[in-house]
Every structure is written in structure tokens, then in C-alpha cells.
Amino acid sequence: DAGITQSPRHKVTETGTPVTLRCHQTENHRYMYWYRQDPGHGLRLIHYSYGVKDTDKGEVSDGYSVSRSKTEDFLLTLESATSSQTSVYFCAISDLTGTLNTGELFFGEGSRLTVL
């Protein structure tokens, strides 16, 4: 299994509070991703990182920010959580080395966030 750890695994918070989810990898992969998964919507990309301090927006980035100060850690922050951000959040990593460069992703265990 890919060495990906997400924390916290479960969190309940109130509307308006800040929340930070952490993804830690031991694979030394360059690329890291945050997805959210909701019934009826599937997995949607929030933000991704292609190196330390290099990040870009995904499909559903509004209300989220990310930071990557070390190769192994990718943080997702909700500055002011809203009920619409209640979801399961998955971190994923990708190697993307070699000539094939296929982009396959390996996922962490997920973080279930409930915003009341």
C-alpha cells in the first residue's frame, strides 16, 4: 500500500470555523492532490501540487486553500467552513516518473468532515 496518511480521519465543526486537513506521504512522490467525494457528484478535484510551494486549482477550489512546504506534506485549509463543505476528503499521490507518465493516483484513507 502507498504510504499516505490523512489526519484527522473524522472531524465535526461548526460553520465559520477554520479547518485544516493534513496529508502525509512517505513515497517521496512529487504530485499530490486533494479530492472531495459527495453522493451524486463523485470525486472532484479541489487543488493539486506539482512540487514544494507549487500548487494549482482544480474543479472545485472556491473556499479552499492549500500549502505544501515539504515534499511529504500537503495541507488543505477551509478558512471559514460552510455546511456545503461537509464531505469526505481524499488525498492522492502520483509518481509521474518515467516515460509512460500515465497519471495513476493512489489514495489515502479519507477524512470525513461534518460542518454543522
Next chain:
Amino acid sequence: QKEVEQNSGPLSVPEGAIASLNCTYSDRVSQSFFWYRQYSGKSPELIMSIYSNGDKEDGRFTAQLNKASQYVSLLIRDSQPSDSATYLCAVNSNPGGGADGLTFGKGTHLIIQP
């Protein structure tokens, strides 16, 4: 907008039969195609990848790709109750590969009836 479409199901298949899961994608330049299995409450797990037209077999799983029709399928032979899960089709639409992630379908819920 890149789109990946799957029938949400549930798809119910008797134990021992062949389960057939289908996926279509909108971006013609897509290069890499993946099938993930996700058990309830768990994270997606990569089970098959395919990059060229035709069939690719791995154990009881066969992935099929037809780029002209923009169609990907997954066949599961000798279906077992443990195959009951949601199957996600995912596509990398970046020419030559790429780093900006995969586009996922919403998944097909498969139920294998003992």
C-alpha cells in the same frame, strides 16, 4: 469540460457470472484510463489501467478500450460476493500524460448476488 459518464446502477449480477461495467468519456485527447474499486466507507483502490486500444487482462479482470468510440469497459469474470463495490472509471485527459489529476465518473454500484 471533461466528462466521464457511467451508469450509476445498481447493477445486480449472479455469483459466478460475468459483470460488465461501462464508461464513456468526452475528451478525445484522453490518453490513460483507469478502473478503481471502492468499498463502502473506504478509499478508491486502483485495479486496472489501460492505455492502448484493445483488451488488457489481469486475473478475473479485463479492461477494454475503444478510443474511436471513446468507450472503456471492465469485465469481471466468475463474479464473487467480494466484488460487490462501487467501480469508478477515471481518465487522464492530458496529452502525453500530465499532472493535473484524473477526471472520475460517478461510479457504478455493483452487487453480486450469492
